[in-house]
Structure formats: C-alpha cells, structure tokens
Amino acid sequence: MCGRFADPNRRGSDEEFSEIRVDPLPRRWNVKPTQDILIFGKQPLEPMIARWWLVPSWHKGELKDWKAATFNARIEEAQSKPTFRGVWKYGRCLIPVAGYYEWTGETGHKQPHFIRSAGNEDTLWVAGLASRWGDLLTCTVMTRAANASVQEIHTRMPVILNSDERDAWLGGSNDLEIGAGARLSHYPVRPFGIRDDGPELIEPIEA
Numbered sequence: 001m002c003g004r005f006a007d008p009n010r011r012g013s014d015e016e017f018s019e020i021r022v023d024p025l026p027r028r029w030n031v032k033p034t035q036d037i038l039i040f041g042k043q044p045l046e047p048m049i050a051r052w053w054l055v056p057s058w059h060k061g062e063l064k065d066w067k068a069a070t071f072n073a074r075i076e077e078a079q080s081k082p083t084f085r086g087v088w089k090y091g092r093c094l095i096p097v098a099g100y101y102e103w104t105g106e107t108g109h110k111q112p113h114f115i116r117s118a119g120n121e122d123t124l125w126v127a128g129l130a131s132r133w134g135d136l137l138t139c140t141v142m143t144r145a146a147n148a149s150v151q152e153i154h155t156r157m158p159v160i161l162n163s164d165e166r167d168a169w170l171g172g173s174n175d176l177e178i179g180a181g182a183r184l185s186h187y188p189v190r191p192f193g194i195r196d197d198g199p200e201l202i203e204p205i206e207a
Contacts, residue, residue, distance in 0.1 A: 001072055002141050002158045005031050005100040006114070006202055007038070008123040025049070029201040030192065031097075033071035039128060039139050040094045042170060048093075048130070054140035055133040056083050063136070073129060073140045075159055076176055084140070087129040092170050093139060094161070095126040099202065101189075102154040111188055113153050114202045118183040127159035127169050127179060144176075149184040160184070 006029045031037060037052045054070040055063065070083060078084040099116030117124055127142040142159040150157050160182035161169055169178060187204040 001102075001154065001156050002100050002126075002143060003033060003071065006098040007031060008096045008098045010038075028197055029098075029199055030194075030197045032194070037139070038096065039130060040096070041092065041130060045094070048137060050093075050130055050137040050139040052139055052141075054083070054087070054129065054131050055136070055138045056131055057086070057133055059133055063133075070140055072143050072156075074156075075127070075142045075144045075178075078129065078142065079174065084129060087131045089172070091130045092172065093128040093130040094166055094170065095128040095139065095141060096123045097126055097158075098122065099124060100158060102150075102186075104153060110191070112191055113186045114189045114204075115150055115153065115157075115184050115186040116202075118149065118185040124158070124160050124182075124184075125166050127161055142179075144179060147180060147182065147184075149182070150186060153186055157182070157184070 079088040103110040146157040159179035
C-alpha cells in the first residue's frame with residue numbers, strides 16, 4: 001500500500017524535469033489520496049494534473065458515491081479487474097515522487113518511515129493508471145510485492161521504474177515483474193498529523 005508521499009523537487013537536478021516547464025502545484029511533503037497530483041503520460045512526457053483516487057469512466061453516480069479504495073492498484077490483478085481493465089490498456093502514466101511513507105508498530109504507537117531511492121536519484125518514477133471520469137482526470141498508484149529493500153517495513157511497495165522500464169510501461173508492457181529491482185532506502189521520521197506539511201517531515205530521527 002502507498003497512501004502518503006512527498007512531491008519531487010521539480011527544480012532539482014533530475015534531467016527528466018529539465019525540459020518540462022511546469023510547476024502547477026506547490027511542493028508538498030504530505031500528499032494524500034483525493035488530492036491533485038502531477039502525473040505524466042505518453043512520450044515525450046506530457047504533464048497533467050489528476051486526482052489521486054481513480055474513478056472509472058463508467059461510474060454513473062456522483063463522485064462521493066464512489067466508495068472503493070482505488071488510490072492503489074495491485075499490478076498482478078489490475079488487468080483482470082473491471083475497475084482497471086480499460087485503463088490498463090489505455091491509461092498508462094508515470095507519477096513522480098521524492099519518496100513515500102509507511103508505518104510500523106502497534107495502533108496508537110505507529111512509527112512512520114520515509115522511503116526513497118538508495119542511489120543519487122532525486123525522484124522515484126512510479127507506475128500509474130489514469131482514468132477520465134467526465135471532466136475529471138483521476139489516477140491510481142500501482143503496487144507490487146515488496147522487494148528485499150523494504151520488506152521489513154511493509155509487504156507491498158509502489159511499482160518504481162528505471163528509465164527503460166518507464167518507456168516500457170508507457171508503451172503498454174504487460175510484464176508483471178516490472179519494477180522488481182528498485183533499490184530503496186528507508187529511515188524513521190517523526191510522527192505527523194494529517195494536516196502537517198513541510199520539509200521537516202522527511203528529516204531522519206534516531207530509531
């Protein structure tokens with residue numbers, strides 16, 4: 001599961017952003033489902049703003065009537081589930097993040113951890129699916145079984161893509177092992193509330 005993340009530094013060193021003149025949202029360190037986020041579709045990368053909580057195009061009710069928790073989608077199930085089947089074919093996108101959060105421990109004593117690249121990359125590029133519901137563009141984060149770099153924190157992780165995998169994903173790859181080799185690091189951070197925000201959220205603390 002991935003339910004919180006930090007926006008990337010769109011003025012940072014990543015070359016992927018160097019040719020993209022877009023800064024539609026202030027940088028946030030506590031991005032939550034139902035908020036607007038920056039996504040990219042197609043090649044060359046096309047920036048778009050989407051609501052992070054996918055609503056399928058065929059949904060007939062009001063937005064508030066869509067109750068399914070579709071801010072994440074399991075890569076091993078998405079192509080066969082009615083909610084994601086169409087966008088699996090036609091709605092591929094990338095979601096850039098600086099890193100994401102997971103929690104460990106007992107209820108009431110949860111310890112947040114910030115998870116980011118284990119290398120020098122400023123940005124993690126996460127596989128996503130986008131769906132247009134009426135005039136609203138919505139999206140979901142793809143997840144997979146956690147690899148060795150994060151499995152002590154959580155059993156699931158976002159599908160994080162290298163440069164070759166990004167091209168393959170946008171091109172319609174059905175490889176369910178895509179993103180399996182992502183190298184991540186993690187460290188504990190201070191507990192924070194739903195309304196908290198700022199760069200201090202990702203500062204490490206002693207475990």
